[in-house]
Amino acid sequence: MDLGESGLGMKLKKDVQQGTLALMVLKTLDVLGPLHGYGIARRIEQISGEVLFVNQGTLYPVLLRLEQEGAVASDWGPSENNRRARFYRLTRGGHKLLEAEKRNWEQTAAIIARFFDLKAEDLS
């Protein structure tokens, strides 16, 4: 179950990793609404089919950074089992950022996909 040590999270460089993680966090909040940090991490791990491991040492700095950028806002609130937890929600700026990042990502993915599909006869 735990591929964290060898998974994507450890292999890529920090900023790339943070970049992808930020996108995942935004999308998760977009779909699921306000969530606490632990919830975000678990959801991402679940959605990736437990292939990814979200390191807490990267998650919280990413959340802080998104908040500093105004993409998310946070507040204390009771969790599902009545503990005090900090809930993060997407702001309007966050929505816009997500849209932009998504387009960006799709574009990159499409380009990369085209390269992978490349065959010698396509160029001749």
Next chain:
Amino acid sequence: MRFLIRWFARIRNFMIGHRGDERLREELEFYLAMRTEENVQAGLSLEEARRQARLKLGGIEGIRESYHGEEGLPFLENLLGDVRHSTRILRKSAGFTTAAVVTLALGIGSSSAIFCLMDALWLHPMHVSHPGQIVRVFATTQQFQDGLFSYPGYRTIAHRSTVFQGAEGGLVAIGGRGSLMPRPDGTSQLLMTNVVSSNFFTVLGVRPKLGRVFTVQDASQLRARPGVVLGDSCWKRDFAGDPQIVGRSITLLRGKDTHVQFDVWGVLPPTFREIDPNNDRCLWMPAESWAAFRAEKDLTSREFHWLNVLGRLGPHATAAQANLQVAAIADALARTDPASEKGRSARVITDFRYRMNLAGTTGLVLFGIVGGVVLLAVVNVAHLLLARALDRAPEISLRLSLGATRWAIARQLLIENLLLALASLVAGLGLAAVLAAVLPRLLVLEPTMLETFAAPFTLHMDARVFLCASALAVVILILLALVPLSQAARAELLPGLQASAATRTGARSPLLRRAAVWLQIGISFALLVSTSALVRSFVNTRTRNIGLTRNQVLELFTQEPEAPMREAVLANLRALPGAVSAAYAIRAPLMPSESGISTPVILPSHPELHDPVPIKFDAVSPDYLNVVGTRILRGRGFTAADDDKGPPAIIVSQSMARKYWPDVNPIGQVLRLPDLAGASGEGTTINARIIGVAEDVPINRIGEVPESYMYLPFHWMSYGEIAFVVETRQNAMSVAQDAREALIRVHPLLDPMMVTSLPELIRSASGNFQMMAELVSALGLIGLMLTVVGLYGFLAFRVTQRRREIGIRMALGATRKATTWLVFRDTARIVAVGVCVGLGLAMGAARLEASLLFGVRALDALSGVAAIGVLVVVVVATAWLPARRAATVDPIQALRSE
């Protein structure tokens, strides 16, 4: 935009010192609780569930670091931390810090002050707009490269040249003259007058402080109605700084009793000092007014060369182009107008180069010596740092082993040095400010006079000085930065922790450090040799025979009176209390204002010289040579019989006799001169017979190469000016006022323009020697002090390093004496190599200094032995303490501390 918002938040966090540690802690607690719950649900025991959760979370410190890294500005925070840490360390080792700061401050302070001085004397550009475009134009002949122009000559070049920009061809002319302003009591006062072309101020771009300056358009008006612009110090001194002066008129004398009114157009700012940096002229008069006022022929004569010429280069012209063009114009003029221009040409150099030439060797030597002192300071501090590096090796190893990166250590050490350099810069600038205030009072640049025309010489610490000092500090910093960088790179983990620094690396004394000590001793040696030579040379100017008496002789300069009045003045002067004798001449030796009067001479004994030779001369009363103490070596001096009725007689200098009659008796040789009194009309000549040979006398400067010189009886010559000399028993200046009144009693207009004394003139003529002797001694002393500090540090450190070795030696039976000797032997070897290095440096310096010395060689046995003697005494004294420390090493202690 997002980027900006984020940085704003980070900067804000940094500024208010916000740390979200609490928030992170709660987040992590929540995470652990959730994880544990999940694990319990998966069937683990509570204990195991908690353990697994912690494992999953990972290192909390790491998370906190990366979280905090996003939160504020970690780089700046680390930097501040480093600064705090460095300050603490520097404060803890106060001895080291003081030594380093004092050493560097001495280097920076003395060099800044010397730079200030060189700047004020030579390097400061003129206060005009775009000074970089200003060039100087000189007339040249075979003998002189820095000649002056006649007014028509100047106009021709100005009209034909195309490389300059500005009104009237972009060239300006300026000639130094004098005007007399009558006083209410019937006497008059000399005002130094700069006669300038009417485009002078517009081309140079000088703005007046009050009123306005004249331009080319005012030329015809200025001829009809003369006008002047006042110099700042004259305005303050003679007109009490009257702000209403503009528009009023001042009176000047033409001849003995014609008063001429001049309108005051404006007053110049104090910063504008033009030609001589030390000379602030009183009046600035357009050439047109001067011609109308004094002599029309000053502007029409082609033979009268009296004008300095400056130009402003056009936007795309270079000094080299200007030089070619001006030389071509002057050469063409010499062909078309051979009567007055034959053999004359012209050259152009930039104003900067002109001033560099003025600074000359003196500037270069000063610069080199200051550089040596700065180098000494830097080497010293490098020493101190290296010694400290070993001291701190354990600390650095410890920090490395605790996980500090090498970069972090290097950064912290760099910041320590940066703080040192900053503190030194501040202290050094303080020192420089003090020196700049004191220096002008120590320097002799002008003779003391009854009335002084020169504005007081002051030094200014301006932005350029600050910039230079800061640049120096930065260079020092970079040099010093190499030490910590190599230190951090080389630091090892284990050895540093294992052994204490004191006993580490006992045998190893890096070549670099030895070389540094050699260099220090070498520089010190060379400085001492230079000091010795320059001080002896200065003493020589005071004691050697220079062909002038060392007795008290008062000198009064005034207008030339008729013969009966001259005799009346002499009688009055001889009657003064304390007067021994009195005489007069048209010129006194060592006058700072001009370079001597010359006349063309034909030598019938040398028919191979086709053209007359210009030879400098003085016309003197019979007693003159006795009064000023110039001895007659062969033949006889003048007597009263050598008047206009006797056969024409002449006395020549020893150099002239040697040059033209090396093998034959010069007495009785004939010289053919123009009739200078002009009694028998222009173009007539006199055949004069040599009656005596006098010893050489310096004409302008003590230490100059003697040239041919002649003395004629006074009545041959009408020059318009005269110098009365009076030998006195007491201090000559104490009878100055009485002597002045003695002249005025004969005629009010004989009120002297200048009163000074021969000792004063000698003092100021040897001022350069004195300046160099004073400055170089001071710098030599500073250098010696720095060397002592550096050598002491090195030796003390060596002893500490070798404690263990010394302990073993003593345990094996070495006596204290032998141990002391060990240190001295070590020192002697270092000094021997250092002196060899110093000899090399001194030989290099000697070639440079040769022209600055009077009566000594730059590097002779006496200077060398004296320098070695001083060094040995100082070194023995320095080595004494470390040697004693070595002798008192307790072998048991030394070995146990291992």
